[in-house]
Amino acid sequence: MSLQFPAVLRNRNFACYLSARVLGTLAVQMQSVAIGWQVYEITGNLYDLGLIGLAQFAPFLALILFAGHAADRYNRRNIIVLCLAAQMACALLLLAFTLSGSHVVAPVFAILVLFGSARxxxxxxxxxxMKNLVPIERFSQAVALSSSTFHVAVITGPVLGGLLYLAGPKMVYMTSASLLMLSVFLMSRTKNAPQAVNTAPASWHTVLEGLRFVRSRPVVLGAMSLDLFAVLFGGATALLPAYARDVLHAGPTGLGLLRTAPxxxxxxxxxxxxxxxxxxRVGAFMFGGVALFGAATLVLGATTSFALALGALFLLGVGDMVSVYIRHLLVQFETPDEIRGRVSAVNSVFIGASNELGEFESGLTAGWFGLVRAILLGGAATLVVTGTWALLFPVLSRMDRFPHHGKDGR
Known part of the structure; x- marks a missing residue:
């Protein structure tokens, strides 16, 4: 297996795509630590931490189905380049806000609306x-490599963001903008990947094709919705700035370490x-991963030890990765290329709702019930969702192999 990864990386398109994605992710992770700490430092309001997620999710929800249609109709490489450029503009706008010295955070939320639109x-x-960049026999290895390098960026980004924040948020935003500029360059160096182009004119029928496809596949619908509701209720990462400062009594560097652990x-x-x-035992692994996510969230809410909190967040990341890996393979193997963008858009809605809307839900419940109780309630809700979905989607929970097992050369 170790000899196969260089073969995948010798694919120039995939190597450039992977490098651009890692650098872009690194920039966004650094930026998110700075935004959370800066906003909470200015206002001290838990609701504002939730609004950070909502500001990104609202435009995301409004645009995502049209974005899926665009991904099937227009060149996907060009779309990614333009979106990375828009994210770079957001980093520069956050830098301008910081240099202005303003203590009104409304401009930050406006910038995050633009960021959510690009996303x-x-x-x-x-x-x-992804499916257009590598041969089918290398696809599962490419997914694993893409996931591992993505999470290296997720690990490194918050720590770098926390360390750079010691020199002020402006340093974080300057570095983030520079990395996104490099990401734009690398993605623009890829050649146009062959894809099946949807030539049908834009209409509600074509835009909603992805939703109809997902509804017709109980396994895909179950996998997507399980992740949606589990992370929606159990996502405590939005509360980490307050948790680091008020419960663990840590600073920006401690917050960076906490954000790194998952x-x-x-x-x-x-x-x-x-x-x-x-x-x-694909289904058992998927539900087990989500259950581990919920149990780790409960431990996080119950502890005041920094070391135990890091351990809980580490296990939370393990459980989430198992779920993400299985869901991604299920969706990609089941979807024809001509509607892959629209189905990916539906998947993105579920991911975006679970992450950004989950952040808003976490901020809201923390404002209502208190920080620690909100985390504990989220973990318990995730476990309830796991058990409920196992009953609602028995075909998924009892699945032994991937539906198209063997088509990737295994």
């Missing part, structure tokens, strides 16, 4: 283009999946 168009194109767990898990991919 809406980028996610379907990014997910859909990525470290996910990265280690993705490396193990690359070496020993899941081939049997």
């Amino acid at each position: 809406a168009f980028m996610m379907p194109a990014t997910q859909a283009i 990525g470290a767990g996910a990265a280690l898990c993705s490396v193990l999946l690359a070496v020993a991919p899941i081939r049997r």
Whole structure:
């Protein structure tokens, strides 16, 4: 298996795509640590931490289905380049806000609306283009490699963001903008990947084709919705700035380490999946991963130990990675290329709702019930969702192999 990764990386298109994605992710992770700490430092309001997620999710939800149609109709490489450029503009605008010395955070939320719009168009194109970049027999290895390098960026980004924040948020935003500029350059160096182009004119019928496809596949619908509701209720990462400062009494560097721990767990898990991919008991592994996510969230809410909190977040990342890996393979193997962008858009809605809307839900419940109770309630809700979905989607929970097992050369 270790000899196969260089073969994948010798694919110039995939190597450029992977490098651009890692650098872009690194920039966004650094930026997100700075935004959370800066906003909470200015206002001290838990609701504002939730609004950070809502500001990104609202435009995402409004645009994502149209973005999926665009990913099937137009060149996916060009869409990704434009979206990375828009994210770079957001980093520069955050830098301008910081240099202005303003203590009114409304401009930050406005910038995040722009960021959410760019992310809406980028996610379907990014997910859909993967299948166009590598041969089918290398696809599962490419997914594992993409996931592992992505989580290396998720690990490194928050730590770098926390360390750079010691020199002020302006240093974080300057570095983030520079990395995104490099990411734009690398993605623009890829050649146009062949893709099946949807030539049908834009209409509600074509835009909603992805939703109809997902509804017709109980396994895909179950996998997507399980992740949606589990992370929606159990996502405590939005509360980490307050949790680090008020519960663990840590500073920006401590927050960076906490934000890193889930990525470290996910990265280690993705490396193990690359070496020993899941081939049997697919459903049991997926539900087990989500259950681990919920249990780790409960431990996080119950502890005041920094070391135990890091351990809980590490296991949270492991559980999340197992779920993400299985869901991604299920969606990609089941979807024809001509509608891959629209199905990826639906998948992106579920991911975006679970992450950004989950952040808003976490901020809201923390404002209502208190910080620690909100985390504990989220973990308990995730476990309830896991059990409920196992009953609602027995075909998924009892699945032994991937539906198209063997088509990737295994």
